[in-house]
Amino acid sequence: MLDRHPGLRDSVASLPEFIAWNDSFPLVEVDAESFRVARGDQLMDRDQMMVEWIRLFRPQLFEEGAENDR
Amino acid sequence: MTDSSEVRRPEIVIDGQVFYRVEGDLLLDADELDVYIEAQKALRAQREAARQLARTGVGTIGSGISPLGQPSSGLLGIMQDGRIVRWEPGTVLKYCVLRKTFPEREWYESVVENMRRATDDWSATCGVQFEHVETADDSDALRPPEVVFPVRHLDSGGQFIAAAFFPNDPENRRRVFIDPSYQTTSFDRVGVLRHELGHAIGFRHEHIRSGAPAVCPDESTEGTVDLTQYDPQSVMHYFCGGLGSRELAISEIDRVGAQKVYGPPLTGFNLLAA
Incomplete structure (x- = not known):
């Protein structure tokens, strides 16, 4: 999803709102990989957390990207 | 609305056996038709109960039927x-x-x-x-x-x-x-x-x-x-x-x-x- 929107990953990663939200989820290590425990019982990597945050709080970021695609 | 049991079903004879056509393209023998009619009656009763519930807020509905009277699928x-x-x-x-x-x-x-x-x-x-x-x-x-x-x-x-x-x-x-x-x-x-x-x-x-x-x-x-x-x-x-x-x-x-x-x-x- 993020790959379809060039630059979005980097711009969201630096947003203080995303960073604070992402950091509010517990972190677990599995086989040397880090995941956030989100949705109660799901392990999500950073990209998945980013997509979830955009969908919840900034859906227009994906819509803007879609318009650019057109 | 009419009761399915009262509807005269088109009959089709295949290799000497009589089948009845329902829902356009289903062929049922006499026993299957009886089961089908009973199932349709039950479905209509559930839908009516669902409509009653939606209208009055009172009543119960069978599982699998939404208050909108449509078959429901949770999940x-x-x-x-x-x-x-x-x-x-x-x-x-x-x-x-x-x-x-x-x-x-x-x-x-x-x-x-x-x-x-x-x-x-x-x-x-x-x-x-x-x-x-x-x-x-x-x-x-x-x-x-x-x-x-x-x-x-x-x-x-x-x-x-x-x-x-x-x-x-x-x-x-x-x-x-x-x-x-x-x-x-x-x-x-x-x-x-x-x-x-x-x-x-x-x-x-x-x-x-x-x-x-x-x-x-x-x-x-x-x-x-x-x-x-x-x-x-x-x-x-x-x-x-x-x-x-x-x-x-x-x-x-x-x-x-x-x-x-x-x-x-x-x-x-x-x-x-x-």
Whole structure:
């Protein structure tokens, strides 16, 4: 999803709102990989957390990207 | 509206046997027609009860029928590229329970038994097949190649009781984790695995749907298919806002929803080889 929107990953990663939200989820290590425990019982990597945050709080970021695609 | 039993059905004779045509392209013999008519009567009665409930707020409705009078299917599926995500027909979801990851033999044994019961429950609900590959339980690998997913112990510090995956997750992310808190949880432990296996066959949390209490955990519903009304008794519903249950049982509406995606249980068929 993020790959379809060039630059979005980097711009969201630096947003203080995303960073604070992402950091509010517990972190677990599995086989040397880090995941956030989100949705109660799901392990999500950073990209998945980013997509979830955009969908919840900034859906227009994906819509803007879609318009650019057109 | 007319009663199906009063309608004169078109008769078709095939090889000397009389069949009756219903719904445009179904041919039923006399006995099947009787069953069909009774089923239609029951369906109409349920729809009428549902309409009554919607109109007055009083009454009861049979399972599988929404207040809108339409067949309902609880459960929230996953959409990808405009299609519902599910395992390919014929897929046997082979799994193992990695014995060496569990610090206690009893923990491993309880998970083996509870997985057996939870997978049996799903296989009795819809057309999914699971198989415990016991020979892989003693594997040193964390991803034995002979299984679709391993079940393993992971101490998350109580961040979850158990965690799972979705069918469209990458292969290396297909695994079910069991936290030590699973051993002492007040939830039904088979129910916890029923819930996790619900994710593994493609169902999202029920409590994120419109109609769920606001206090229930929120998550994005983007990429989900919300076919009908919300089912507070769904196996996929958390125990929140006074709804859900600690049994995490598969509800009748879950059954309808799961069969919409996977069809009826395979045990209900007489499977013939070509």
